[in-house]
Amino acid sequence: MAFKCIFMVMIFLLCECSSKEYNIFCQYDLASYYFKDHSQFFDWNIDSRLCTHLVIGSGVGVDEETGELRITDKDLLLGNDMPSRVKHMKSDSIRKVLATIGGWQEDSKHFSNMVASHKKRDNFYNSMLEFVHKWRFDGVQIDWRYPTQGGGQSEDRKNFVLLLEELKLIFREHKLILMVAVLGRTNKRNLESYDIPGIVKNSDFIHLMMHDERDLYRLRLAYNAPLRGSGNGVADAIKLWKSQGKAPEKLILGIPFFVRSYTMDNNQTAVGSLSKGPGKQTKSSRRPGFMTYNEWCVQESSWSKKFDKVAMVPYASKGDQWVSYENPGSIWAKMHMLQQHMLGGAMAWTVDVDDFLGTCGERHGLLRVIFSALGDQNALTTETPTTEPLGLCPFDGFWSNDFDCSLYHECRNGERFYHKCPEGQYFDEIQIDCRPAAEVNCLISHYENWPLDIEIVE
Template identity: 50%
Template sequence: MGPLNCVLAAMIFMICGSAAEDYNIFCQYDVGSIAYKNESQVYPWYIDTRMCTHLVLGHGFGVNETGEVQITDEFLLIKHGFLKSAAELKIDNVKKILFTLGGWADGESRRLTQVISNSTKRDEFYKSLTIFLRKWRLDGIQIDWRSPSQDSKPEDKKNFVTFLEGLRLSAQEHKFIVMVAVLGRTDKKTLAAYNIPAIVKEVDFVNLMLHEERDAHSRKLGYNAPLYGPEKSMDAAVKHWSKAGHAPKKLIMGIPLFMTSYTMDKKKSTVGSPSKGPGKTTPYTRRPGFMTYNEWCPNTKKWAINFDNKFMVPYATQGDQWVSFENGQSISAKMNLLKNSKLGGAMAWTVDADDFSGRCGQEFSLLFAIFEALGDIKTLLTTTPKYEPSGLCPRDEWKRDHWDCRLYYECRNGQRYYYECIKGEFFDEKLKYCRPEHEVECKQDFVIWRPGMPLYDMENFPRNLKIVE
């Protein structure tokens, strides 16, 4: 954090003091965001863990046909080392690390539904889950159960509760966290998919979400998570789930940090107006109807930005493009509702979509808006290192290895943490991420020495000597 940001944080702390209550701040990290290009490519160690109490890993996890928990993206989670290093992210303020199963993807949703509806597969799931958590030193699981609102069967509602009952017993025995992500919309079809009292009873936390990845393909312009409004609003979701579940402290308010884009029909920009479908594919995230805030915010001068005071959310237009997003004002309003409703905390979904590098001002500006309302600002002002800085790491920074452009390391609190780019990429010290070899300047003009070669003496010892065994 830069000096100006520290001064700003200090001023906020002096005015507001620390939070009166302890809130949970869940930071969801989409491992698949590594596929983004250039400035939007995000590694897990970019996350400012001082602002998270829990880290939730998404993408790359699933179940097989027998119900066994498995890794579905070995390249990222195993070969790239993200999962093995997950425990090392439990630093600063992070207490627990969870992983996510399910979601909107048809294949994962279908396999999870098959497990939930079969007692033999459920038993295999419980057994394999405890082994999986221990192996990878994880603390819990989030079941993303949004799909029922799309194509649910009548028996899914009952089967899901039965599944959670067994999962709770296993969690109590093996001491891990159970969290469920649900659609918080209050339309009749969505509510019919959930037995709210039973779900809330069987889990530790309920991630109350309004956004759905399919929304951009609808034929109407829609906000990601409006504070107010009919059927799809955070206010209605909180009231309904709090009343039906009788445990508001278990409810976690989902805050979408990404942007949903639409193509307007006849440039009608009022929410609810006809849409031609998803917005244009962008060069970094390359997904129609989707942008990260990090990708969009440097170009705000090209957009007309508006704030809807009725629904308490911003939106922006450019030509025939329309985007829904969050900003400090909308998040602040949601945090007021969260605190007044005595909820358990918030979920930043997903932190890789935030302005993590501070391209547009405050680093992780959207996450900071959540943390400012719920966290303890003093934790951001701590500058005392946990370890004595060594000569190899005198200050916090990212550096490329002197001998190999694929290798790089982070200096953090006097310690080095080493990483390696995938084959065909070099670490770019200016941009602080891996890029294709031909796009990165890499001078490797060292002198190689192998055992058996003539020895150097003090007079001709080269400074750029590399010893190769």
């Protein structure tokens, strides 16, 4: 009887959450074309049913001298005939396709010089409109990393808002979407970069990136996107941007799908411990300190894995290597917080590093967790059913979480729906009920390895 009451409450809450339409932005980094073997990604690998918006990333920057847009990788964009393929990426689910200007490979001073000059800003606007219309994009994501930093100037903070004010007027006239990517970390250095009210007021969407790649030398072990942590957590970012921007529906929470790796110093695995630098580069992605999720999932069983209950993120070690990554449990926790604060949706960053071939389970396994929480389940009804016990949800029923006995999920018609027991209770798979923790035999093998009190060191 108790379970029925709890289940009805869960259904009510899910209905309340589902009554709000969420956006699922899927970023596609074109540079994944250069990955090797099963990590190489092509646009036909995108499952359009799982996204409402597609954001094309990398290959477009800003000319430092003129302020105009410039193609930074002509072979990648023009050689693969991207302009003619963009129009084919739209579908019943993907309503809009955006282009990213900037990104992690773009020098900050290029933006800084452009926004400081009226003439260069005009060149930027004109070349952008020409680019967007020629390539049939529905808008852009400005990804400046980061104002006032990396060769930028102190004036970047106010000049960035000026850029957005002018772009807002132009985009409104041409019915284009203006999205801005910002670093969500709330430490002092980062807050000096952003005039939050000004950015939110003049943008349609704000992509809160929670991964931080500024420590090129990887001097300390750090989580990719902790839910909570001193100036580093998702909770702090949402609270700050929501309170100062006063438009939570514009906030899009970034979920990093890639795996960040480190080389440990003296094999100290606690977050914040000293590091010798980035982890070893892999054969597929060939980038030190970086691993695609599909590279990681095929080898994770041989690593020692743990889960931080405070930060709500998994991490693992093997030999002198240490990684921070996302799994269904950590993503579910972020989706729950996103829904609590009624944000505008989530950004999958990036879909090309997910398990898009289904090597370790369902195709696009991480993206499907976001979709299960935010998406329109009817979008998947055309998928061919299978009786094979594969993927995240092979059988209907209720199952306990792999890392937390208070969490459980329901499998229904191949889809996963996440739930949480009331405080002090665990899910009992035998009785299919949430019961007092002392009365439930929690048999999770990882449980005793969970760190109880981890201090997040920036």
